[in-house]
Amino acid sequence: MSALYAVSDLHVSYRENREVVQALRPVDESDWLLVAGDVAERFASVAWALGVLRERFAKVIWAPGNHELWTPTDDPVTLRGVERYEALVAMARRLDVLTPEDPYPQWTGPAGTVTIAPLFLLYDYTFRPDGCATKEEALAYAHETGVVCTDEYLLHPDPYPTRDDWCRARVALTEKRLAEVTTPTVLVNHYPLVRQPTRVLRYPEFAQWCGTEATADWHVRFDAAAMVYGHLHIPRTTEYDGVRFDEVSLGYPREWQPRKRPHGLPHRILPPGPERALR
Numbered sequence: 001m002s003a004l005y006a007v008s009d010l011h012v013s014y015r016e017n018r019e020v021v022q023a024l025r026p027v028d029e030s031d032w033l034l035v036a037g038d039v040a041e042r043f044a045s046v047a048w049a050l051g052v053l054r055e056r057f058a059k060v061i062w063a064p065g066n067h068e069l070w071t072p073t074d075d076p077v078t079l080r081g082v083e084r085y086e087a088l089v090a091m092a093r094r095l096d097v098l099t100p101e102d103p104y105p106q107w108t109g110p111a112g113t114v115t116i117a118p119l120f121l122l123y124d125y126t127f128r129p130d131g132c133a134t135k136e137e138a139l140a141y142a143h144e145t146g147v148v149c150t151d152e153y154l155l156h157p158d159p160y161p162t163r164d165d166w167c168r169a170r171v172a173l174t175e176k177r178l179a180e181v182t183t184p185t186v187l188v189n190h191y192p193l194v195r196q197p198t199r200v201l202r203y204p205e206f207a208q209w210c211g212t213e214a215t216a217d218w219h220v221r222f223d224a225a226a227m228v229y230g231h232l233h234i235p236r237t238t239e240y241d242g243v244r245f246d247e248v249s250l251g252y253p254r255e256w257q258p259r260k261r262p263h264g265l266p267h268r269i270l271p272p273g274p275e276r277a278l279r
Contacts, residue, residue: 008248021052032061032107035063039065080156082160112184117188127210178218185223189215226243
């Protein structure tokens with residue numbers, strides 16, 4: 001029986017993580033795989049990992065993370081901002097991997113049909129630390145504490161003036177597309193659609209790079225059967241308004257290797273698999 005699986009934050013610049021990717025296999029040849037961003041930083045590494053996964057799974061659906069959108073100084077592909085994103089989309093299509101720019105596919109399981117919606121939304125600094133009323137205050141606080149996301153240096157929003165401007169444009173575009181969906185959905189985004197998962201971050205000032213308040217009700221409005229995300233490197237299952245949120249990241253080797261069950265990937269989304277404890 002076909003199942004829907006998910007992974008995120010593969011970070012294949014690490015040898016140990018490349019080995020994990022090489023070992024990932026479907027249970028059934030008809031299984032689908034959702035990839036919720038942060039595959040790698042270098043363009044060629046993203047292509048390698050998506051290509052390996054596409055060879056094995058019946059369908060692969062990718063939503064970008066922030067790391068794919070970086071323009072590292074050692075990457076021969078020097079594109080920035082929207083041009084880099086569009087080049088990633090074109091590369092994924094050549095590999096027969098679905099992207100947020102493609103028609104949303106439908107997957108049918110025992111409970112019926114769902115529409116899989118890979119999202120590219122970014123963030124707008126509205127997940128601010130307590131006591132910070134503005135983006136400027138939140139960024140100043142982050143710089144004071146030394147907890148500043150590398151996006152501030154490597155994720156360029158060109159031609160948008162700022163990353164939050166790019167975010168607002170993506171939210172508006174995506175909201176219109178989701179409003180046309182007539183089945184339950186599985187929403188796949190690199191960032192959680194709600195603020196609550198970021199409350200467990202060791203450094204709360206990092207939350208401002210983790211999403212937008214503009215999507216706080218999307219899991220309800222768009223009838224989500226599940227919401228899949230990564231970015232936080234805190235793999236767990238939580239529930240908000242009766243909707244299951246699955247954080248499916250691998251993360252860095254120093255994070256996943258010490259665990260009793262090192263990574264447990266790919267994580268089954270539908271039909272629901274053995275549940276990680278709801279937290």
